[in-house]
Amino acid sequence: MVVLRLRHLRRRDHVLLCFTIIGILIYHFMGNPRGTQTVNRRQGLRANSSQFTLGGEGFRILAGSIHYFRVPRAYWKDRMLKLRACGFNTLTTYVPWNLHEPQRGMFVFERELDLEAYISMAASLDLWVILQPGPYISADWDLGGLPSWLLRDEDMKLRSTYPGFIEAVNSFFDQLIPKVLPLQFKRGGPIIAVQVEDEYGSYGQDGNYMDFIKEALLSRGINELLLTSDRYEWIQHGGVTGALRTIKLHKPAPEIIQYLDSAPPNDPQMMMHFLSGWFDFWGSLHHVLAAEDMVGMLRKILRRGMSINIYMFHGGTNFGFMNGGVGAPSYKSQITSYDYDAPVSEGGDYTPKYLLLRDLLSQYHREELPEMPVLQGKAAYEAAVMYQHLSLWEGLRYAEGPFKSVTPIPMENLPLSNGNGQSYGYTLYETVIGNGGVLNSQDNIRDQALVFVDKRFIGRLTYKNRELAVPDGKGQRTLSVLVENCGRVASGESLNEQRKGLIGDILLNNTPLRNFEIYSLDMNPKFMDSLRWAPWELPPYTPSFPAFFLGRLFVDGYPSDTFVKLPGWGKGVVFVNGQNLGRYWSVGPQQALYLPGPWLNSGMNEVIIFEEQEADLKIQFESSPDLGMTADIW
Incomplete structure (x- = not known):
């Protein structure tokens, strides 16, 4: 029973409160009329005819990828609302093992890594979820999401049935899977499908590995539709019995259309990775895909009756040191931004792709789409002057080490x-x-x-x-x-x-x-907090390098998103209020780091920069991004 104190409420508030109570009662007794509460929960997503069914009724998956670990938690809801307003009915997300188990046996599922809260929020916004728990996720993420401590074993064979890898996977899944079991469709949650690993067809040499991962999911209680995902030329090699094979589209090659034409007629077809853009490397250009080309190709795919997942709908940011790299034909490091030329930009703004997609996907809905959420403004702040300096050599006293080794x-x-x-x-x-x-x-x-x-x-x-x-x-x-x-x-x-x-x-x-002495400079929060500063003279005094620099950013009023620009600086890392924003490098293409407003305080904010070789001694905060000169990926 709910007791309400109405004595001091105005008449208008009485009316609003009555409507609220009526709405809650209708929702409780009749279910959400738009979707997730009205379906038959006994029949999950099925792929046993020429189309998918959900709850026994025909269903087309219109999905978009948003990774919770690339988006500040304060913006999860905003990005999901934009996904829903664009005409999508499903959210897809990977699960990064290396963040959830940073040390063997130490599991983190709180704050920015609260996966349960993320999935539950999707359900509250009337979105279904396709979960991609790995253990390997690729995702252009450091080591494809695998924790680096696996490599301490000199004989380690990742993504195989090597005993050391299998033991670690089982330990991780023992923690992860119970958290998502109650969120499955048949238990009243939004998870309608679970992906088994990722792109194993292009990698796999262990014929038993995919069976192991599938059984690891099933034996722990996963009972929704299982998927695998590979490029079309590797789709048979990466599949596993009992899981639907889906396709990754990296570019619109004629062979892909031929493959789709030859696919069995009774198998629902799903494009699990329909790329909205591409990632970037330091020293290259910013890769883009023309909105008209992307949406034009998507239109053809949808006309075939296929389901789709846009990768990425919103890319976000590789905060910290989590960017990945590529090794062939030569090593290249990826930039901090994961903007991906996606429909929603790194800073949460609409792009021409978003508007074209919304127009296209509106044709696949009987009702009008929700209104587009209002955009959050970006701010330009006064430059922060670096007024304290600590050389690397002075900072070694706070580092872990030295460790002696021959x-x-x-x-x-x-x-x-x-x-x-x-x-x-x-x-x-x-x-x-x-x-x-x-x-x-x-x-x-x-x-x-x-x-x-x-x-x-x-x-x-x-x-x-x-x-x-x-x-x-x-x-x-x-x-x-x-x-x-x-x-x-x-x-x-x-x-x-x-x-x-x-x-x-x-x-x-x-x-x-x-006979080496070795110091660890991982720049974790404990190390950064331990630094002790002393005032130093402004130019003409020349600081030594590499070095740490300390400055202050003043925010007047409620903080807004901004972009950190570093003209005159060379290469390094930026920390604001203890948050590692990621790497910068003057070679580009990226020339500004995204700084989310929720990570700022009204008033003074601490800015620390680790710079390798040169510094202008002040940094700028602009209201617009700068991802560099562009190059078309198709």
């Missing part, structure tokens, strides 16, 4: 984090040398390194630049190699080779260097 050790194998090693960021290797000569990396640097002699910068080692001249000097000197993990490859055959830092010997005059 030979180099990859970051994943360092003795820290409760035996889980270092996952992300930078690692510093120091040793003593005498005379100079030629330093040769032997391609054992992953992925880039700044090299110093007695704290003086002498050059950079990369995949392409593997040799460096070391100047002569007197007596013993300290050689320092600061190695950055620029992002592990997200897909491909080299997953098992993604250890970072120094992964083998480096040579000075053809002699392997020995």
Whole structure:
């Protein structure tokens, strides 16, 4: 029984309250008239005819991908409402194992990683959900979502029935799957399908692996429709008995249409990955796909009666160090933004694709689509001046280490984090040398390194630049190699080779260097909070590099989204109020980092920058993004 105190309410409030109570009673006793409460829950999504059925009635999946781990929690609802208003009925999301189990046996499902809250919110907004729990997800995410501590095992074989991998998967699924079981369709929740792994056809060499993953889901209580997803040329290799095979469309090749024409007539066809754009690499251009081309192709797919999932509907951001990379034909690191040229931009704005999609998808609904949510404004703030400075060498006192080792050790194998090693960021290797000569990396640097002699910068080692001249000097000197993990490859055959830092010997005059002291600089919150600052003189004083810089951003009133621009800076990482916004690099294409308003405070905000080589000593906050010059992907 609900007791209401009405004495002090005005007449208008009496009326509003009465209507509210009536609405709640109607919803409770009659169900939500628009969808999720009125279907037959005994029959889930089925694919046993030329079309899907849900609750025994014909159903077309109109889905869009939004990843909760790439969007601030405060904006989950906004992005979902925009998905619904565009004409979609289903949300798809991956589950990143590496975030949910950052250390073996340490599971995180709170705050920004509250998967249950995310799925429940989708249900409250009348959206169905297709869950993609992995364990491997690709997603252009570091190591395809697999935790780096798996690589501590030198014999590890990822995405296989190797006992060490199977044991870790079972442990993760024991925690993950019980959380989503009550959210399945047949139990009254929004999850109508679950994907088994991701694109195994292009990778798989273990004939038993997909059967293992399928049974791992079924044995823990998953009883909704199972899917696999691969490019059309690998779709048979990546499938598994008992799961519907769906297609990933990477570009509109004529062979794909031929494949669709030859598919069995009684199999519902679903395009699980219909790309809205593409991701970007540092040093390249911003990849875009013309709105007319994308929607024109989608129109043809829908006319065939197919179901679709737009990847991405809203891309979001690779906050922190979570961007992935590609390894073939050569290594490239992905940028921080995951805008993806999607219908809803990185900052949540509508694009021409959104408007064209909404017009197209409205034809597949009997009722008018919901109104488009009002956009949130972006703000330009006064520049933040960096007024405190801490050199890398001074900051080492707050880092974990030094760890002593005769030979180099990859970051994943360092003795820290409760035996889980270092996952992300930078690692510093120091040793003593005498005379100079030629330093040769032997391609054992992953992925880039700044090299110093007695704290003086002498050059950079990369995949392409593997040799460096070391100047002569007197007596013993300290050689320092600061190695950055620029992002592990997200897909491909080299997953098992993604250890970072120094992964083998480096040579000075053809002699392997020995006796290292190693510092971990993963720049986690504990490390960043421990930094102690001292005031320093403004120019003409020249700061040393690499270095940490501290400044303040003042926000007058309610905080809005903004974009951090760093003209005059080189390469590094930005932290605002303890949040790692991600990497920046002057080579582009991205020239501004997205800073969500919910991560700002009214009044003063702390800004910390780690810069490798050069600084303008102030940063700007603009109201518009800058993703660089564009290149068409088709």
